[in-house]
Amino acid sequence: MIENRPFTSFLSHLILILGVIAIALPIWITFVAATHNELRMNQTPLPLWPGTYLWENLQKTLFGKGLSGSETAPVWMMLLNSLAMAMMISVGKIAISLLSAFAIVYFKFPFRMTCFWMIFITLMLPVEVRILPTFEVVANLGLLNSYWGLSIPLIASATATFMFRQVFLTVPDELLESARIDGAGPMRFFWDILLPLSRTNIAALFVILFIFGWNQYLWPLLITTDTSMTTIVMSIKQMLEAAEQSPQWNIIMTTALLAMVPPIFVVISMQKLFVQGLTETDK
Template sequence: MIENRPILNIVSHVVLIFGVLIVALPIWITFVAATHDPVRMTQAPIPMLPGGYFWENFKQTLFGGGLSGTETAPVWRMLLNSLFMALMISFGKIAISLLSAFAIVYFKFPFRMGFFWLIFITLMLPVEVRILPTFEVVADLGMLNSYWGLSIPLIASATATFMFRQVFLTIPDEMLESARIDGAGPMRFFWDILIPLSRTNIAALFVILFIYGWNQYLWPLLITTETDMTTIVMSIKQMLEAAEQSPQWNIIMMTALLAMIPPVFVVVAMQRLFVQGLTETDK
């Protein structure tokens, strides 16, 4: 039985609305700043209502030269670089983690669990810890200023391997026996049974990994020396530094607004599968 407590409901909604306002206020200020001219954004107080320069700032930022005084690639190119990097990291991590979890769970070979724990221990070695040897390897392989150099060192994922291993362990052994009786080989069992049953978990992991790849800053900063390979997160930082000499906050905020669109689109488009993938505990 659910008790009706009007006062508690009112307090809960007030707290929820207050939290939403706190989270949404910086986004609103970013949007408002992207709709004004540069002169208005240098005057106090900061405007809280949209202006009439949205499309002008949009075209100047996305298809123009971006912020004057900075040596960066066009914003559309930086968005494309970040998109390629995020997609390569997401698909690469999911593919490698699925195959490694499949091998650990369904194949019996010497030191099987030892290899799993070696993979799991790498959680204690993030990119920041091993960044110098990783950079040297990438440089020796000639992958500087390339999408491969941006993505391959970030593809291996112990977290995703552990997650898919736990998912595969919940699948009844009867399914494996049935597949064997029907004459299905290991890869047929993998594609026709394991992948469909892991669909929601793959979607949830894809959302997390896409945002992880999109928000990368330190690794692209080290691996890229050409402006054509600059990512959008790097460019925002460079624009903020250049704003001290050329305070074009309308361009900076429009760039930040454009940088938010792909992650938001991925989360909204895959929201249902994302929630199911995080909440499902059995098959």
């Protein structure tokens, strides 16, 4: 039985409210700044309530107008670049991890567990540690300033492989035997049985990997020299340094607001599957 203590309830609600304020306040400030013009954003005190320039700022930002002195691509193009990069990373990681986990769990071959632990050890080698040799390989393959160069070095995932291996280990052996009796081959078993059982885990992982790919900054900054391949996260920093003038805070904040929309949409649209994929313990 859980006791209902007024002070404990008040304290927990107070902590939750303070947490929500701490998270929501920067987003609110970003939204407010995106609704004012450049002149108002260079005055003090800064506004705390929305203005009337949101639609105008959105038009200027999306189509590159209003970014005077900036060498960045139009924001709509940067959004497409980030979207393509995030989708290729998330889909590629899931596809490779599913197949590698399937091979490790259901196929008997020499040094099977050695291969698994070699994959798992790569968790200690993030992109930041191996960035120079990775850049050399990408450059030698001619993948600079391309979607393949942005995504391929980030596709392999030891975490996703480990996660799907644990999911496949929970599948009863009777399902495998039944599939064999029915004459189903390995890929038929994988496609018709394992994938449907892993649906919620795939959705949860997709949300995490999409946000991971969307927020990439260091790797795109290193391999892109063409402004047409700039990502949205890179552009915010570049806008701050555009030309020898005061930053256009209304445009910068509108860009930041637009950069938050796709990840928020993915999280909200897949929220139910995301929670199920993180909380399910059996199939």
